[in-house]
Amino acid sequence: MSRKFLSGNEAFAEGIRLAKPDVISAYPITPQTIVVERLSEMVEDGSLKSDFIHVESEHSALSCAIGASAAGARAFTATSSQGLLYMAECLYYASGGRFPIVMMNADRSTALPWNIYGDQRDSLSQLDSGWIQVYAENAQEALDLALMSWRIAEDKRVSTPVMVNLDGFVLTHTYETVEIPEQAQADKFLPPYVTDNRIDFANPKNLAFSAGPDTNYIFKYKAHTGMLAAKEVVAETETAFAEIFGRQYSGLLDSYRTEDAEIILVTLGSIAGLCREVTDRLRAHGIKAGVVRIRYMRPFPNEEIAAALKNAKAFGVLEKDISFGNEGTVFTNVNSALQKAGIHIPGYNFIGGLGGRNISAGEIGEIFAAIQSGANSVNFLGIDDAEKTGGDGNGKSNS
């Protein structure tokens, strides 16, 4: 094990090196580029024995990975923002074909206005594409997910591709302390990929076929149950990971000081660390605050969110997304989890960090204050006028 000072992108590339994919096909796009550069350098210097396939677009990058996976290979790709949207058609082919591809997505704003900075509108727009979606908080978690995601995707109960999301720049381009495991540890954790879901001349079968109204729904049902099975597989994978690498992750979400919290902020990605720091400061002043960091957006942690929020008096959701004309998609999902569990407490949505806008500790403090005192249903950070937020102004969680 070595301790290095690496960016999120570099750390993720190290994780992929340890996972030894057979095929890498990717097209560079800011802020993902460094992952692709590092992997191509590793292939060039022989430290990674993968076939690196240069493609002319993101649509081709994922198509290529699908083809490789259909041949029984462990396949990796990476993208961001408009690149993810351009490959959107292929996302459904990969998940529908049950090809356990791993993709790294550098979360970045979507055009127009054109913007290369981080927010989560790209990946959250693809929640329905049938991919497992996980959001890293820091570079160490990114590296660790680069290893764990294969084991989850390739588990026969799951057989579903995984999208690992890293906040653009704030995580992809920030340097921090990272432990790099040894190859022997990674090999012990992640055996080579073996599958029957592949082209095999000795045992010919039909792959990636069409299915009419009489059977189509069965495949969709199975994709759904396969995704749900990932909940259990995530837990098993994290236990196995902790045994070998000594780092224990917390499943579909990560709760901080929620046990006795009266106000809880739910969020995802790299902003969660600052939310926890602000929580500590509020606690020092006697305010019972807590934080829930959603790690997996799909499968969605409905029961876990309900359990974390059930004793709170009010909650907020801070997200780098807006579904225009409604609210942030994470907020919609969290409200659904609470409604199903019969929990009816006020909730407020805070839209921040769009187009890479900095979210300060002061703003997070204001969010907690707004959760405590009541706010608009939907609040845009940096735009204080209630009329401009489109909120209903009466503190209702669902307008």
Place this chain on the structure above:
Amino acid sequence: MKEILWLGRGGQGAFTAAKLFGAAYISDAQSQYALAFPSFGPERRGAPVRAFTKLDTKPVLDRSQTEQADYIVILDDTLYSPELQNLLKPDGRIIINSKAPIPDTFTFDGEAVAKEFRLPTVNTVMLGIVSALSGYITEAQASAAISGYMPEKIQARNIGAVRLAREAVQQ
């Protein structure tokens, strides 16, 4: 947590200095953590850039831009304005690469040292200055970071520049 804000122009290596300082801080102590990041965006030579180093004895959770720095290090004195004092903690200091003194700041002629080591920029010279003034990292840690994260052919000259800069402060 200790925070250093670096100001420079594209090409001066402000972010490289920010990164090296963080790498130095974590280089030989398992209990020390750092974060370093630039002001994000397209890289443009000559344009003002900011970079940030955060140091702590526990993992650094705050990834936001520094609002109250312990040190502001300015690689090009034309980037200084008195308003920068507002970004300092009460006991914070501003360190500027400048041939002429500037009120309420610590100035040092980094170019003279850079020239001596045939370095095109003053980033590691100023890293040496702030390391000596702050005491956050030792000369050995700075050298280890340069050896670990800079191309081999420029390591020795940068290590020499850090040493000379530190000696200048200590005198």
